[in-house]
Amino acid sequence: MKKRKNSILNFFIVLVLLNFLNEIPVYSQEASDHAEIGRYGSSSVRHQELGNFSEYILALGPVRNDSVSESLKIEGKVMMTLYEGPADASSYEIYHAYRDLLSSKQYDILYSCSGSECGTGFLSPVYQLAPFAYNYGYNNSVPITNGSQDFSYLITARKSIGEKTTYVSLIVSQGWFKFPVYKLDVIEVQKSGGKISSIQVAKEDSPSAELSSDRCFLHLKTVPLFQLKTIPLLCKVNTNFSLFKERCFYFAGKLPG
Template identity: 25%
Template sequence: MKLLKPIPLALMFGALFSALAATAQDHPLVSVYPGSKLLDRKAVAFDEYKFPVAKMWANKFTKELALEGKVERLEYSNPEERSSLEMFRNYQASLKQSGYQTLYSCSGEECGSGGGNTQVGQFHPGHDTRFISAKLPRAQGDVYVAVVVSGYYHRTYISVVEVRPMDENMTGLAPAASAPRAQASAPIQAEERQAPVSQRAAESSSRGGAKQVVTGVVKGLNAFGIQAKAGSASAKADIVVEGEVETSPFKGNDARIKWARTTATISLRDGRTSKIFTQFNITDKQGSGDYNEAVRRSQTELGKKVAKQINSEIASYFENQ
């Protein structure tokens, strides 16, 4: 007996080719010292960021700006036979020539005391560390750049924050009413037995939709550096993700725990040819003292799994082109 009608999903991935290529390139708003080797680049479409504009004291920056927007972090190995001083002065000059305004700059012990792995990278005053934070005013949103040149670690860390508002209504669905959270839950192994029909009908009526799945997929793909957007497919979409999501209850060994199982059936289609190049199913099961909370957990975790699988399938697809 099928109680829950599958909910259709559609995610649009704009400019996917350029987004994938960007993961292996320098940031377009910051010039990098020649000979530096990119080791890591991470991007988040929207997040909060505490931007340092003063020295460190007792392992904490004494003044930070509360920013929100697109956040990217890049890590480079420094070229051989180049001092941190030479590299740092070049970064200072380059930022100035590009229109950035210096908010704070320091070298060595001027940077304060303490140290550690911070939001701007490895920051250790007194250990051949040089730092600059700068701002580029723009009509479409200011850009903040922090550069740490570490002679001690032989690394350069660059953080870029593009101030912008958060994309809203990403799922294209009306917001679901928030479900009450369970006060307590225990990690009890589930035994998959179909719940009685009367129980399934009552519990399925409290289901909050697939919003958490879509949101989880979008966030997960953005974390992988893919520009994901929820909505209907368009001519601008390089890859279209289509699928169905269904959540249903099942009964475990402990009557105090309510279990929810969410399954997604996903198809990936090439936006240029409209050809489906892969399909897969993923399931996640979660339990809680409250069924609504079990549904939320199941859909949230499923979104993460789907994003990871989509990222893998897309990478494999382009490798074979």
């Protein structure tokens, strides 16, 4: 009996872990640079978040009284990337390189500052204008917000060609790590395409198999656990528990029997 309970517990632990992995955003192994504004030298991606249509707030002025004095809210396709700079590079070196790159690509520099020019304690207020959605343990914000203000820089730029407008926001910081870090965000202004639709799903009277001719239980909440005997390899399990948010998992092996 004890062995049976442990098997059931292990099965649900597997489902929880699969659900957790499904929630993880785009990270280093899947991340890529923006086609026009890439990374500096041998920099590596620490974290990246993408949005086909999101809000974004740009800093256009220094920080005063713990808030950005002037800002601009825009909407569009957003790519936010946190890079770890080369160990032998300075934060100023990275800032200077991007400023030159933006100018060479016909971007207008809307705002640029360094150190105290950006305002007292400017790193956190500027970061909070457009923070990462995923920031477990503050690992994706602290390298920026807790850097040394004296070795930190900010650039906001814009380029318009025809009906296409692109903004770039760059925060470069150094001090939290031995190497510099920088948050490079590229926003392509656009309107929402409108993707709302209604899908009607027919109710099933009983569990059925999708991927195997053998018996496969798809809706766990409709079948008592003691009735679950076996499940074919790679059988698709559709859990309707609110804990799993109706996500689908692939489970290789057998359920406790």
